[in-house]
Amino acid sequence: QEASSVSEAVNYTITGIEPGAGIMESTRNVLEEYENLAGWNMEESSTAGMLAVLDDAIKNEKPVVITGWTPHWMFEDYDLKFLDDPKNVYGGVERIHTLARLGFEEDMPNAYKILDAFHWELDDMQAVIAEGEETSFEEAAENWVANNEDKVNSWLEGAEQGNGEEIRLVSVPWESEMASSNVIKTVLTQQGYNVTLTEVDPAVMFQAVATDAADVTVAPWLPTTHQAFYESYEGNFIDLGENMTGARSGLVVPAYVDIDSIEDLEP
Numbered sequence: 001q002e003a004s005s006v007s008e009a010v011n012y013t014i015t016g017i018e019p020g021a022g023i024m025e026s027t028r029n030v031l032e033e034y035e036n037l038a039g040w041n042m043e044e045s046s047t048a049g050m051l052a053v054l055d056d057a058i059k060n061e062k063p064v065v066i067t068g069w070t071p072h073w074m075f076e077d078y079d080l081k082f083l084d085d086p087k088n089v090y091g092g093v094e095r096i097h098t099l100a101r102l103g104f105e106e107d108m109p110n111a112y113k114i115l116d117a118f119h120w121e122l123d124d125m126q127a128v129i130a131e132g133e134e135t136s137f138e139e140a141a142e143n144w145v146a147n148n149e150d151k152v153n154s155w156l157e158g159a160e161q162g163n164g165e166e167i168r169l170v171s172v173p174w175e176s177e178m179a180s181s182n183v184i185k186t187v188l189t190q191q192g193y194n195v196t197l198t199e200v201d202p203a204v205m206f207q208a209v210a211t212d213a214a215d216v217t218v219a220p221w222l223p224t225t226h227q228a229f230y231e232s233y234e235g236n237f238i239d240l241g242e243n244m245t246g247a248r249s250g251l252v253v254p255a256y257v258d259i260d261s262i263e264d265l266e267p
């Protein structure tokens with residue numbers, strides 16, 4: 001399709017997800033930064049709703065513009081592409097960080113050591129996502145931990161076993177974070193901790209760690225997707241650095257849609 005017919009066909013609308021997602025905040029910035037998007041709107045929906053719209057468009061070979069990200073099975077199941085983002089509003093490749101509440105290191109130095117050492121690769125997360133989709137994220141995480149002893153042991157170096165102490169993990173309800181949070185939950189449980197895992201909106205996740213309502217999260221996407229939340233609570237949590245790199249958020253279209261850049265969308 002020509003650029004103008006693409007824009008017209010999607011009715012100058014980006015199909016979004018949950019309004020509280022970081023990618024929605026970035027997309028609001030995109031609508032402000034790109035002059036060609038002056039007349040465009042972003043439809044709030046849910047991840048499941050967006051995926052249904054995407055699936056329907058692909059079945060009918062129609063254009064669609066979604067807020068998309070990787071790692072997610074949408075990039076495995078469909079032939080999709082990110083639109084170039086010459087103004088770099090989505091920030092390109094992102095890192096996923098581990099954050100802990102103030103005082104967590106002093107209270108639980110051995111658990112802190114494990115969380116500080118926790119680091120894995122994009123391929124690892126993708127494997128847990130693929131299996132989690134088929135079975136459950138708990139089971140997929142347990143299998144991954146059982147099958148990746150060397151990696152897991154490298155996180156455990158120098159950390160003594162826990163003794164039933166509670167660790168409150170907080171996360172967000174997307175597959176990438178269900179994978180990482182369940183893996184770290186499995187590891188900490190096997191080390192003798194009593195781990196609870198709660199899934200909330202990104203804003204609530206940051207607030208929980210900043211106000212001691214939770215101990216730790218392995219879910220924040222930085223420096224861009226969760227930047228606004230990070231900045232509003234900075235100073236009230238400890239940033240243990242990245243646990244994975246290679247995530248990405250942006251505007252996504254099916255590969256058959258004949259445009260390549262956000263700037264190809266027509267006003």
Ligand code: PBE
Binds near residue numbers: 021024069172221249
């Ligand atoms: N996501 C997936 C989330 C974080 C993980 C990109 C949809 C977001 O807050 O936008």
